[in-house]
Structure formats: C-alpha cells, structure tokens
Amino acid sequence: xxxxxxxxxxxxxxxxxxxxxxxxxxxxxxxxxxxxxxxxxxxxxxxxxxxxxxxxxxxxxxxxxxxxxxxxxxxxxxxxxxxxxxxxxxxxxxxxxxxxxxxxxxxxxxxxxxxxxxxxxxxxxxxxxxxxxxxxxxxxxxxxxxxxxxxxxxxxxxxxxxxxxxxxxxxxxxxxxxxxxxxxxxxxxxxxxxxxxxxxxxxxxxxxxxxxxxxxxxxxxxxxxxxxxxxxxxxxxxxxxxxxxxxxxxxxxxxx
Numbered sequence: 079x080x081x082x083x084x085x086x087x088x089x090x091x092x093x094x095x096x097x098x099x100x101x102x103x104x105x106x107x108x109x110x111x112x113x114x115x116x117x118x119x120x121x122x123x124x125x126x127x128x129x130x131x132x133x134x135x136x137x138x139x140x141x142x143x144x145x146x147x148x149x150x151x152x153x154x155x156x157x158x159x160x161x162x163x164x165x166x167x168x169x170x171x172x173x174x175x176x177x178x179x180x181x182x183x184x185x186x187x188x189x190x191x192x193x194x195x196x197x198x199x200x201x202x203x204x205x206x207x208x209x210x211x212x213x214x215x216x217x218x219x220x221x222x223x224x225x226x227x228x229x230x231x232x233x234x235x236x237x238x239x240x241x242x243x244x245x246x247x248x249x250x251x252x253x254x255x256x257x258x259x260x261x262x263x264x265x266x267x268x269x270x271x272x273x274x275x276x277x278x279x280x281x282x283x284x285x286x287x288x289x290x291x292x293x294x295x296x297x298x299x300x301x302x303x304x305x306x307x308x309x310x311x312x313x314x315x316x317x318x319x320x321x322x323x324x325x326x327x328x329x330x331x332x333x334x
Contacts, residue, residue, distance in 0.1 A: 093131040094191045100201025102144045112200035116149040120167035121321030138209035140182030184211040194219045198230030213238045229315035249293040252309040254316045255285035257298040
C-alpha cells in the first residue's frame with residue numbers, strides 16, 4: 079500500500095504556538111533591569127509541548143532576553159525556589175538557548191501558527207508601548223479567529239492593541255491580569271525592604287485600572303491564585319502563578 083493510498087490516514091498536523099517574551103528593559107520607576115518572568119514562559123512551554131504542540135519563542139526585537147531576577151529559582155531571594163518546571167527549563171541547555179536566540183515578532187508567519195501567548199514579567203510594562211509589531215501581530219491573530227493570549231503583565235499588550243475600526247481589542251471583553259491587590263502587595267514588599275520610598279510604586283501604571291478604563295470587564299480570583307479567563311478567542315491569565323491555567327485554557331480552546 080503506497081503512501082498515496084486514500085485509505086491511509088494522514089497524521090494530524092501538530093498545533094503551533096508562538097510565545098512572546100519581553101526584551102531586556104530598565105524600569106523607569108525603580109531603575110532596575112527588568113525582563114520576562116520564567117514561569118510565564120516555562121510553564122506554558124511545558125504543558126503545550128507535552129501536548130505535542132510545536133512552540134517557538136519570539137520577542138518584540140528578537141535576540142537574547144533576560145528574566146526578572148526573582149523569577150529564577152536560583153535567585154538568592156528564594157522567591158521562586160520551588161519552581162521546578164522553570165528550573166528544568168533553565169537546566170536544559172537546548173531550552174535555555176532558546177531564550178538567547180529569540181526571533182523578532184515581525185517574523186511570525188500568522189498563517190503557520192494557531193495561537194500566540196504574550197508572557198509577562200516586569201519588562202512589558204516598560205517596553206510594550208513602542209512594540210508596534212507586537213501590537214499589530216496580536217490583533218492579527220485575534221481578527222483571524224486564532225487564539226490571542228496574554229499573561230500577567232503581558233496583558234499590557236491590551237493597552238495598545240486596537241481593532242481595525244479603532245476600538246481597543248479589550249473593550250467589552252472579560253479579561254484578567256495582574257490585580258491591584260497584587261500590585262499593593264508588591265509595593266508594600268519593596269517599601270518594607272527599603273528598596274523604594276513610599277511615594278513611589280514598582281509599576282508605572284496598573285493592569286486592572288487600565289483594563290477597566292478601556293471598557294473591559296476585569297475579573298480576578300484573589301491574591302496570588304492561579305486563574306485564567308477566556309472570552310471568545312481572547313485568553314488572559316492573572317499573574318505569574320497562572321501560566322499553567324493559561325496554557326490549559328488555550329488547549330481547550332483549540333479543541334484538545
């Protein structure tokens with residue numbers, strides 16, 4: 079029986095997902111170097127590849143990317159010490175190398191992918207405003223009926239994503255993202271440690287406030303609870319503990 083025999087069932091095409099991480103930036107509020115958050119890359123990558131998906135990593139400008147220090151399980155703060163999935167990613171040379179060689183978002187062939195996931199970290203809050211190719215690409219996925227997902231401070235993309243008619247993509251949509259109670263917690267932590275004076279905040283603006291201003295129905299599950307919400311082909315995850323929930327929602331949306 080030849081491979082051209084019509085009775086031979088062709089293998090199903092593997093789903094393809096583009097994950098976008100932030101390029102390195104400097105916080106205008108703290109002066110600290112900022113970037114992406116490891117769990118928001120590693121956890122979706124793990125679940126999606128375990129499902130058999132092809133996952134490629136991009137960044138707005140391409141090139142080497144750097145994670146926020148506290149997202150690294152090896153960081154002396156111990157904040158992410160229990161994150162074994164991220165540690166496994168970092169300790170696997172072939173995977174760690176992907177972060178050093180990201181392709182620019184402008185090279186994403188939308189027809190070749192089923193979904194885009196924009197990861198968070200502190201970097202998006204300081205670098206996404208000028209990432210015009212990312213704005214356009216995220217909207218193009220959405221308007222093509224493909225899954226457009228954003229996670230934690232990666233939801234910052236919705237501050238800039240406008241539909242062809244001019245309306246914000248987020249307008250009228252149910253979304254989540256880093257919550258005000260979580261921003262309060264982060265501010266209090268750096269104030270208590272003496273890293274910032276109490277008249278300064280870690281973030282220059284807040285996801286929850288901005289989504290409400292744009293006319294979105296913002297929802298959240300409580301302080302540091304893993305949570306993701308889907309509204310049509312838009313998926314958003316609440317914070318750095320929501321990478322798995324975001325990936326699971328994406329998998330369900332693709333009919334798996």
